[in-house]
Amino acid sequence: MIMGxxxxxxTVMGVMNGCKxxxxxxxxxxxxxxxxxxxxxxxEIITEQILPATDTxxxxxxxxxxxxxxxxxxxxxxxxxxxxxxxxxxxAADCKTTYGKDFADCTDEQRDxxxxxxxxxxxxxxPQIKEANEEEKIRFARMASQEMSSxxxxxxxxxxxxxxxxxxxxxxxxxxxxxxxxxxxNYDPIPGMDIPCLDMSEVPNGRSWSL
Amino acid sequence: MYFNSQGKEEVTYDAIVIxxxxxxxxxxxxxxxxxxxxxxxxRGRNVKHVEDYSTMWxxxxxxxxxxxxxxxxxxxxxxxxxxxxTVNYARKHFFxxxxxxxxxxxxxxxxxxxxxxxxxxxxxxxxxxxWSEQDFTENAQDGFGVDWPIxxxxxxxxxxxxxxxxxxxxxxxxxxxxxDGKYLPPFQLNCLESDAREKIKKAFPDRLITPGRVANLxxxxxxxxACQRRNRCMRGCxxxxxxxxxxxxxxxxxxxxxxxxxxxxxxxxxMYDKETKRAKGVRxxxxxxxxxxxxxxxxxxxxxxxxxxxxxxxxxxxxxxPDGMGNESGELGHNLMDHHFKVTTSGTYDGFGDKYxxxxxxxxxxxxxxxNIGKGTERKDYLRGFGYQGSASRTNWASHIAExxxxxxxxxxxxxxxxxxxxMMAFAEMLPYHENRMYLNEDKRDKWGxxxxxFDCETKENEKIMRKDMAIAGAxxxxxxxxxxxxTQDEGSYPGLGIHEMGTARMGRDPKTSVLxxxxxxxxxxxxxxxxxxxxxxxxxxxxxxxxxxxxxxxxDFAVKQLNRNEL
Numbered sequence: 001m002i003m004g005x006x007x008x009x010x011t012v013m014g015v016m017n018g019c020k021x022x023x024x025x026x027x028x029x030x031x032x033x034x035x036x037x038x039x040x041x042x043x044e045i046i047t048e049q050i051l052p053a054t055d056t057x058x059x060x061x062x063x064x065x066x067x068x069x070x071x072x073x074x075x076x077x078x079x080x081x082x083x084x085x086x087x088x089x090x091x092a093a094d095c096k097t098t099y100g101k102d103f104a105d106c107t108d109e110q111r112d113x114x115x116x117x118x119x120x121x122x123x124x125x126x127p128q129i130k131e132a133n134e135e136e137k138i139r140f141a142r143m144a145s146q147e148m149s150s151x152x153x154x155x156x157x158x159x160x161x162x163x164x165x166x167x168x169x170x171x172x173x174x175x176x177x178x179x180x181x182x183x184x185x186n187y188d189p190i191p192g193m194d195i196p197c198l199d200m201s202e203v204p205n206g207r208s209w210s211l
Numbered sequence: 212m213y214f215n216s217q218g219k220e221e222v223t224y225d226a227i228v229i230x231x232x233x234x235x236x237x238x239x240x241x242x243x244x245x246x247x248x249x250x251x252x253x254r255g256r257n258v259k260h261v262e263d264y265s266t267m268w269x270x271x272x273x274x275x276x277x278x279x280x281x282x283x284x285x286x287x288x289x290x291x292x293x294x295x296x297t298v299n300y301a302r303k304h305f306f307x308x309x310x311x312x313x314x315x316x317x318x319x320x321x322x323x324x325x326x327x328x329x330x331x332x333x334x335x336x337x338x339x340x341x342w343s344e345q346d347f348t349e350n351a352q353d354g355f356g357v358d359w360p361i362x363x364x365x366x367x368x369x370x371x372x373x374x375x376x377x378x379x380x381x382x383x384x385x386x387x388x389x390x391d392g393k394y395l396p397p398f399q400l401n402c403l404e405s406d407a408r409e410k411i412k413k414a415f416p417d418r419l420i421t422p423g424r425v426a427n428l429x430x431x432x433x434x435x436x437a438c439q440r441r442n443r444c445m446r447g448c449x450x451x452x453x454x455x456x457x458x459x460x461x462x463x464x465x466x467x468x469x470x471x472x473x474x475x476x477x478x479x480x481x482m483y484d485k486e487t488k489r490a491k492g493v494r495x496x497x498x499x500x501x502x503x504x505x506x507x508x509x510x511x512x513x514x515x516x517x518x519x520x521x522x523x524x525x526x527x528x529x530x531x532x533p534d535g536m537g538n539e540s541g542e543l544g545h546n547l548m549d550h551h552f553k554v555t556t557s558g559t560y561d562g563f564g565d566k567y568x569x570x571x572x573x574x575x576x577x578x579x580x581x582x583n584i585g586k587g588t589e590r591k592d593y594l595r596g597f598g599y600q601g602s603a604s605r606t607n608w609a610s611h612i613a614e615x616x617x618x619x620x621x622x623x624x625x626x627x628x629x630x631x632x633x634x635m636m637a638f639a640e641m642l643p644y645h646e647n648r649m650y651l652n653e654d655k656r657d658k659w660g661x662x663x664x665x666f667d668c669e670t671k672e673n674e675k676i677m678r679k680d681m682a683i684a685g686a687x688x689x690x691x692x693x694x695x696x697x698x699t700q701d702e703g704s705y706p707g708l709g710i711h712e713m714g715t716a717r718m719g720r721d722p723k724t725s726v727l728x729x730x731x732x733x734x735x736x737x738x739x740x741x742x743x744x745x746x747x748x749x750x751x752x753x754x755x756x757x758x759x760x761x762x763x764x765x766x767x768d769f770a771v772k773q774l775n776r777n778e779l
Contacts, residue, residue: 119615
């Protein structure tokens with residue numbers, strides 16, 4: 001399990017009842033649940049390129065790619081997993097084609113250029129709404145009339161392109177990490193009272209609340 | 212367990228309450244406080260106040276995947292997941308496992324359940340709006356459903372009574388569709404909401420933005436701690452900052468020494484005595500051991516939630532009641548309603564860039580119904596009406612996900628609050644249609660051998676037409692308040708999703724067309740009371756729980772007076 005690294009192993013075990021057995025917080029011990037070593041390395045570099053360390057932590061400081069691995073392994077459907085994996089492979093291949101080298105060996109400028117190109121292409125795609133086919137419609141209707149309904153509640157399957165999935169998980173993994181949530185954004189776990197109209201000048205660093 | 216002087220488990224009580232949720236907790240409190248030895252039978256596990264709120268302190272980084280449901284979660288709670296928020300690590304343990312609790316849908320019905328002590332009083336939205344006189348008379352006026360056998364004046368003292376105990380934070384407004392109640396100071400509107408309130412009032416005098424009236428304590432009250440503005444209510448509150456059976460009614464019942472609470476007790480039948488023509492008690496199956504047991508009492512309160520109570524009544528067949536207890540009219544299971552919603556309007560605002568807020572209020576604002584409430588508000592295209600819940604806030608990093616950009620500058624811009632947005636969602640009345648119903652399926656039984664429920668219910672023409680105006684009226688308000696980029700969306704709303712399922716054992720004046728009388732008694736079995744959502748004769752558009760509480764307290768008062776006069 002990827003956690004903000006500040007938690008001790010015993011705290012992690014205490015909180016994460018039911019999580020996979022091989023979760024550890026140290027980098028050396030961490031094992032991926034979905035991505036292979038090459039994919040992992042690539043995601044580590046991509047996420048840091050999207051959210052680099054400045055005077056605030058970068059993606060790698062809070063192990064965003066590990067969050068991503070667990071999300072894809074446990075939350076994504078099999079179809080989404082394959083869509084993501086293929087998108088990542090296509091991205092890596094396009095890097096080779098465009099610059100003649102791996103993303104890891106590209107310059108900063110090349111990396112940003114490639115990322116922005118793929119982002120623009122993803123944004124330009126019309127919403128990929130796959131209409132449920134006849135089989136799926138029948139399956140849904142049958143499930144609806146039987147006791148057991150599965151998680152399928154959509155007649156249309158919204159197919160977000162790879163880059164949109166990547167961007168979303170990068171930001172979510174970063175901003176919901178413990179370090180960013182507690183030390184970078186403004187952390188207010190027990191407000192006590194609410195102040196409905198507060199001057200921005202009174203907000204530390206002018207940053208938004210993490211919760 | 213309560214043992215009598217012979218050391219045997221006591222099976223005879225003055226009163227039995229089926230269910231321990233919003234209405235069951237109230238029945239327990241009222242009956243116990245009036246001196247009745249009361250057995251409260253809850254089908255699910257115990258959840259102890261504070262002690263069993265396992266996720267109450269967790270931050271997003273304390274939860275796997277930030278709390279998002281896994282594929283395995285969705286396999287076990289696929290129906291509960293239809294709301295989009297129930298199956299989250301923080302709260303999924305308070306919603307049923309759908310594999311254990313299957314049901315059938317002739318038409319889609321999203322049945323959200325919490326089977327544990329406290330029921331959905333642990334996870335409810337906490338909004339509390341009184342019905343107005345019109346809500347009680349509208350069936351009679353437009354001919355849909357049957358006339359309520361009570362009026363606002365019958366319920367008004369009981370609204371006073373329950374609100375005084377519960378503690379509702381809100382603001383008196385003297386608006387005809389939202390009678391004012393007994394309120395603690397409101398959770399105040401923020402800068403933009405206050406500004407919008409004024410602008411909307413100028414453009415549309417009947418459309419009022421008011422602080423949401425919620426069963427959260429804006430200040431310490433009645434021995435319970437104040438809400439700490441964490442907005443994690445659905446996990447259970449360590450401060451007792453909102454009303455639930457756990458925080459409020461059950462402790463009051465316990466304090467009397469008259470309550471026995473038996474969890475894991477699935478009531479499936481009310482036993483009828485044909486000599487006395489009364490109920491004599493209930494039969495249960497123990498959830499864990501599958502033992503069957505019988506308990507006896509002079510009076511039975513059905514508070515098992517609308518579908519739960521009606522299922523028990525349908526299953527309580529006898530020679531006198533071949534189609535289920537109280538079903539002489541044939542209406543038991545019929546006239547099923549829910550609120551339809553999921554029409555949202557939102558927009559962005561250019562301004563108040565130097566303003567923010569602190570604390571996470573447990574409520575935003577409410578806009579009471581302004582359609583078909585008389586005097587120039589009549590609609591030609593639909594009957595009844597709707598209200599809105601909404602809030603304004605500043606966007607954060609999440610709204611930047613959809614924006615292009617990578618790198619240092621992109622990241623550094625993500626930490627500051629973004630522009631203000633306001634959104635609102637309409638909650639609307641569904642007419643009582645006889646053909647909307649639930650019934651028991653004897654052929655499909657659950658793991659306790661009990662028949663499962665089948666739903667055959669849908670929104671119809673009036674609801675569909677109303678939804679168009681729900682979007683338009685919302686957009687009009689945002690426009691009047693100076694918002695830009697106004698968008699409306701109808702995500703579709705299936706019955707059940709509102710989690711305000713009502714009807715199926717309705718109150719009425721005539722035993723030929725209703726199940727209950729004006730005292731929530733079954734017409735033909737006067738010592739059985741139904742005071743949860745099942746009793747509702749129409750749905751109105753207001754969140755119903757405070758009305759269930761008022762009707763429960765009123766019916767308990769009546770029941771005990773009748774008992775004391777030997778008239779039950």
